[in-house]
Amino acid sequence: xxxxxxxxxxxxxxxxxxxxxxxxxxxxxxxxxxxxxxxxxxxxxxxxxxxxxxxxxxxxxxxxxxxxxxxxxxxxxxxxxxxxxxxxxxxxxxxxxxxxxxxxxxxxxxxxxxxxxxxxxxxxxxxxxxxxxxxxxxxxxxxxxxxxxxxxxxxxxxxxxxxxxxxxxxxxxxxxxxxxxxxxxxxxxxxxxxxxxxxxxxxxxxxxxxxxxxxxxxxxxxxxxxxxxxxxxxxxxxxxxxxxxxxxxxxxxxxxxxxxxxxxxxxxxxxxxxxxxxxxxxxxxxxxxxxxxxxxxxxxxxxxxxxxxxxxxxxxxxxxxxxxxxxx
Amino acid sequence: xxxxxxxxxxxxxxxxxxxxxxxxxxxxxxxxxxxxxxxxxxxxxxxxxxxxxxxxxxxxxxxxxxxxxxxxxxxxxxxxxxxxxxxxxxxxxxxxxxxxxxxxxxxxxxxxxxxxxxxxxxxxxxxxxxxxxxxxxxxxxxxxxxxxxxxxxxxxxxxxxxxxxxxxxxxxxxxxxxxxxxxxxxxxxxxxxxxxxxxxxxxxxxxxxxxxxxxxxxxxxxxxxxxxxxxxxxxxxxxxxxxxxxxxxxxxxxxxxxxxxxxxxxxxxxxxxxxxxxxxxxxxxxxxxxxxxxxxxxxxxxxxxxxxxxxxxxxxxxxxxxx
Ligand SMILES: Cc1ncc(C[n+]2csc(CCOP(=O)(O)OP(=O)(O)O)c2C)c(N)n1
Ligand SMILES: [Mg+2]
Numbered sequence: 001x002x003x004x005x006x007x008x009x010x011x012x013x014x015x016x017x018x019x020x021x022x023x024x025x026x027x028x029x030x031x032x033x034x035x036x037x038x039x040x041x042x043x044x045x046x047x048x049x050x051x052x053x054x055x056x057x058x059x060x061x062x063x064x065x066x067x068x069x070x071x072x073x074x075x076x077x078x079x080x081x082x083x084x085x086x087x088x089x090x091x092x093x094x095x096x097x098x099x100x101x102x103x104x105x106x107x108x109x110x111x112x113x114x115x116x117x118x119x120x121x122x123x124x125x126x127x128x129x130x131x132x133x134x135x136x137x138x139x140x141x142x143x144x145x146x147x148x149x150x151x152x153x154x155x156x157x158x159x160x161x162x163x164x165x166x167x168x169x170x171x172x173x174x175x176x177x178x179x180x181x182x183x184x185x186x187x188x189x190x191x192x193x194x195x196x197x198x199x200x201x202x203x204x205x206x207x208x209x210x211x212x213x214x215x216x217x218x219x220x221x222x223x224x225x226x227x228x229x230x231x232x233x234x235x236x237x238x239x240x241x242x243x244x245x246x247x248x249x250x251x252x253x254x255x256x257x258x259x260x261x262x263x264x265x266x267x268x269x270x271x272x273x274x275x276x277x278x279x280x281x282x283x284x285x286x287x288x289x290x291x292x293x294x295x296x297x298x299x300x301x302x303x304x305x306x307x308x309x310x311x312x313x314x315x316x317x318x319x320x321x322x323x324x325x326x327x328x
Numbered sequence: 329x330x331x332x333x334x335x336x337x338x339x340x341x342x343x344x345x346x347x348x349x350x351x352x353x354x355x356x357x358x359x360x361x362x363x364x365x366x367x368x369x370x371x372x373x374x375x376x377x378x379x380x381x382x383x384x385x386x387x388x389x390x391x392x393x394x395x396x397x398x399x400x401x402x403x404x405x406x407x408x409x410x411x412x413x414x415x416x417x418x419x420x421x422x423x424x425x426x427x428x429x430x431x432x433x434x435x436x437x438x439x440x441x442x443x444x445x446x447x448x449x450x451x452x453x454x455x456x457x458x459x460x461x462x463x464x465x466x467x468x469x470x471x472x473x474x475x476x477x478x479x480x481x482x483x484x485x486x487x488x489x490x491x492x493x494x495x496x497x498x499x500x501x502x503x504x505x506x507x508x509x510x511x512x513x514x515x516x517x518x519x520x521x522x523x524x525x526x527x528x529x530x531x532x533x534x535x536x537x538x539x540x541x542x543x544x545x546x547x548x549x550x551x552x553x554x555x556x557x558x559x560x561x562x563x564x565x566x567x568x569x570x571x572x573x574x575x576x577x578x579x580x581x582x583x584x585x586x587x588x589x590x591x592x593x594x595x596x597x598x599x600x601x602x603x604x605x606x607x608x609x610x611x612x613x614x615x616x617x618x619x620x621x622x623x624x625x626x627x628x629x630x631x632x633x634x635x636x637x638x639x640x641x642x643x644x645x646x647x648x649x650x651x
Binding site: 037093097098101114147149150251312313326328 | 358359361362366384386387388389390417418453455457622624625627628629631635636641642645
């Protein structure tokens with residue numbers, strides 16, 4: 001096994017950070033402090049931290065509408081994230097993006113995305129740029145099961161394959177696209193199988209087991225860095241909440257929900273860490289306490305931030321031209 | 329019979345009326361089945377008509393619109409729902425190069441009786457990729473008809489007509505109007521290309537459609553307090569456009585403000601304005617005023633989103649400049 005104890009602790013810490021952030025976001029949305037949409041990563045925490053553990057700071061990721069977990073895993077700033085969810089001027093996107101559009105170019109985060117299937121193509125562009133600029137960076141493209149029915153998924157896998165682009169396609173198969181269960185939206189079980197159509201290696205792993213995800217990602221990232229082309233990793237997981245906050249998700253069978261809750265990645269990994277002598281119960285508690293404090297601070301930070309001045313709406317449409325302000 | 333209905337219920341009612349009468353009418357789109365659609369518009373239709381005719385699709389907008397094209401060409405009268413009009417981008421080839429052009433390219437030998445439902449508009453915090461008003465993209469395409477109701481009665485009557493039409497009809501629905509209730513007194517189709525006078529007045533004409541009808545009505549109230557009687561025209565269908573109703577109003581008022589929710593540059597408001605300028609110039613005794621959203625993507629933060637959208641003040645200010 002190639003994963004070190006230090007890496008496991010790091011992955012666990014990030015998983016905790018995501019769990020705490022998303023739990024807070026759920027409550028804040030219910031209280032009306034977060035406007036718009038909130039698609040939460042609860043239940044899928046094992047994936048992005050394990051994948052991003054294999055990345056360097058200068059590597060890229062593309063994300064989705066369910067992006068908070070990806071951004072936190074790639075070291076996104078919690079304060080700036082929370083301020084953006086609050087729609088504040090000093091948030092990640094000056095209040096213009098919100099939950100679905102958080103990006104941080106300095107950390108290689110090429111943006112959460114409101115368009116299902118858009119990230120696949122953007123990752124091809126990042127991969128092409130890496131190739132032409134001649135660096136050994138890698139781009140990880142995160143996406144959901146539902147998005148693999150968009151043409152863009154297929155176009156991107158093919159292009160990445162023929163050009164041997166340094167991309168790791170990470171499918172978070174949470175078994176639903178909104179209300180459509182996977183067995184209703186596609187006639188295959190393993191999305192990893194779709195790699196074969198494009199001569200891209202495809203592996204399916206237990207997406208609630210960060211060690212399994214890490215091992216698959218480590219190999220795929222090494223392959224991409226070595227110029228050998230893309231890999232498709234399918235992580236099987238479950239969306240514990242509704243599609244977005246406010247969706248009662250009555251379409252999910254109770255037994256299915258219960259079976260997956262029993263496989264919740266958090267307690268499962270904690271048990272693993274303790275049993276394998278990686279972390280003690282006290283150390284685990286210390287991580288949780290530390291993370292809880294970070295989230296509290298992020299909320300306090302966000303709450304204290306100013307709203308954007310109205311005229312700020314007209315800047316950043318272009319690099320060099322502002323839209324006209326309104327005279328009101 | 330008179331009935332209070334929400335805008336969303338009226339759309340559902342019209343689709344259900346035609347589906348009961350005509351087995352070739354079908355509805356498909358993402359989560360339109362048992363889930364009832366992202367905004368609940370098709371709630372209950374799955375139970376009534378079954379999974380064959382109220383059909384959930386994968387997330388594949390190209391294939392969704394393509395299925396409308398191919399099934400309309402071969403004997404069905406499909407209604408395709410895009411969850412948000414913003415996702416038109418993904419299905420645009422099937423719409424613009426296929427649906428809109430087939431009749432013409434094939435020398436009039438094919439019919440294209442399809443409806444595409446397009447939830448649109450800002451005000452929900454959906455930000456830049458979920459809140460656009462893209463109607464001008466479609467009015468620009470010969471071969472497409474474009475409809476945009478503002479209330480339950482019009483939504484019902486226009487949906488009936490849209491389903492009956494042998495051409496592709498783009499049916500815009502404003503997300504913020506879904507839950508608004510109004511009276512429905514007729515279950516008859518409303519012809520496309522016939523506007524409606526939402527408020528009578530003789531001093532100033534406000535031409536609009538969709539949710540901005542309410543902005544115009546609110547502004548008209550404010551203006552009335554200052555003794556300016558505004559007439560509000562809800563054009564209801566963008567193409568075909570009811571030029572007569574605009575002309576008749578201008579004959580009285582000689583002044584016009586056009587307000588639409590789209591970003592102003594290249595918007596359909598510009599087409600209305602150009603039409604008035606070209607064909608009704610003699611009736612004007614003040615420059616045409618045109619109001620829209622800012623020429624920016626839709627911002628997320630609530631205060632920015634409000635600033636982005638046009639409001640009553642913009643109309644009042646423009647009107648006062650005319651007197
Ligand atoms: C092009 C496009 N079509 C539809 C949607 C609406 N939508 C948002 S998320 C979603 C489901 C996505 O499912 P999946 O890819 O499995 O991701 P998950 O939500 O399960 O993480 C849909 C249909 C969208 N945002 N963009
Ligand atoms: Mg999914």
